Amino acid sequence: MSRALTDAERRDWLRLARTENVGPVTFAQLVGRFGSAGKALAALPDLARRGGRMGGLKVPTEAEVDKELADGAALGARLLASCEPAFPQALAALDPPPPLIWARGRIEILNGSCVAVVGARVASAAGQRFARGLAAELGQGGQVIVSGLARGIDGAAHEGALPTGTVAVLGGGVDDIYPAEHAGLYARIVEAGCVVSESEPGRTATARDFPRRNRIISGLSRAVVVVEAELRSGSLITARLAAEQGREVLAVPGSPLDPRARGTNDLIRQGAALCEGAEDVLRAIEGLRGFREPDRDLFAGAGPLDPDDALRERVAALLSPTPVSRDEIARATGAPAPLVFAALVELSLADRCELLPGGMVSTA
Template sequence: MIRTLSDAQRRDWLRLARTENVGPVAFDQLIRRYGEPSLALAALPDLARRGGRAAPIRIPSEAQAEAELAAGAALGARLICACEPDFPQALAALDPPPPLIWTRGKAELLSRPAVAIVGARVASAAGQRFARGLAAELGQTGLVVVSGMARGIDGAAHEGALPTGTAAVLGGGVDDVYPPEHGELYGRLCRDGCVVSESEPGRTAIARDFPRRNRIISGLAQAVVVVEAELRSGSLITARLAAEQGREVLAVPGSPLDPRAKGCNDLIRQGAALCEGVDDVLRALEGLRGFREPDRAYAAEPPAELDDAVRARVAALLSPTPVSRNELVRAAAAPAPAVFAALVELALAGRAELLPGGMVAAA
């Protein structure tokens, strides 16, 4: 049941999302188990201790959560939690969804069908022209264009779609203007488009923030178009995430002599749809259904029976190589709820890493 949170529930939701070692997977499991964020917060110290943690787990205080809410309000930004009616349905359909997002600008754009356009920061003039034109044409069909406000292809895509609707997803807070030369573009996005972030206002993005940012870029869209990308690039990470999320992936072909075309050509070789213009994108979107209405009931489930032997067996089965949680259930020869409960405890203790897509690894 989608619901509106009280001020106290919103504060506790934020505190749980910002707690050490609580990523989207652990957050989702905790809310499903305890129902209310306040109950999950109360259980955290004991769960972490049972997982093998010696030092107390770091949980933001009520004052720290109130300070983040106040910082967002001072910017005119809006916090939307995953259980709330205005949370974008595309993100809510992810497994698991991000617990919350901050938005600045026209948040209603996030409820419209969208296509992401991503690519190289050091982009060619031709690549930027293509991205700008494609974004403008997609916008004229009623689609919102999503990108990451980076140099090159991202910036060109936003420029093309500003008159019709575009959203920029940032790695830092919704006030983290990077690169600095995009200050004027950022101002226009806040006024005519939408800026989105999982991070707290005031945060400057660091390297580990960008995979989370890329997951939201692809998660907001029905399709991802890669315009230019080298073989090792963040744009290819976004394309991989899109495929894992069941989104369409398209790539613009390029000259084999240009390193910026190698990533796109390789995507096409692997099965991505070829994109030479707006018609290719619209063709890829034909027949796609809307996102399935997600299960956001967050009703408390009975706690799983968990003994030390199950927890120890699960911990021993983990390695740096990610495996699926279902495979871990089979290997542990234990009930799935007990294995999932053990994984949450181990994650809170810093001994397991719960990954999107149902994967898990040793931390």
């Protein structure tokens, strides 16, 4: 179901999304179980206690939420919830989607046909020229270019796509301009494109924010093109996420003598499509259907789900650092899947497990 939230519901969604140990998976499970973020917030203390948590969860106060909303409004940014019509359809189709994103600029382009162009921060002049030209050609072909505003390939891709539309996804808040020398580019993107972030305004990005940012970059896009990347590059994480999300992955080949080509050449070796120009990208996404609506109704409410202590501890004993599917845990216990999923949420709130995208779970 797609509908706009009331002001009160938006505050509840924001409080729940910013609560300690509540990531996108836990958020979706809680709202689906209780039927609203407000009811989920009321149940949190008991759920965490049942999961084995000794202290209380850190839940934002009403004043803290009001401040975030005011800070976003002062920037001219808009808070979009994953259940709302204006939320990007591509992101809404993820399992699970980010519950909320801040967007600043031309929000309507987020529902255009998007292609991500990413790559090395310390990029070669040739790589930057290629990324800039590729983004310009794809833009002329009707694509919106998505990237991360970083130095090197990202910046070049944004520059090339400015006349036609580009989206910058940030790890910090929508006002966290990094690197500082991209302040002018950032201002032009706000004017002609859109800046997106899952973080609250005013937040400075830390290392743990970039995997979430990369998931949004790939999630917004029909295809991800990696121009230059070393073997341990963050761009390869974006490519892996894209493959897991069912997006097309393309890589630009390079000289085996250049370390910045090792990552892209390895992607091609693993099955990524070779990209020598815009035609390769357009051919890869030709005929792709739109993103379907998620099969779940977040507002349905699953009714009372109360796993007992014995089931909860059986579930905990089956977990390990190696991610395994929640369905596999349910099969191993022999208990109904909804009860097992409810137990996993309680364990995650108690820091005893981590709920991962794609229906996977591991120890925290």
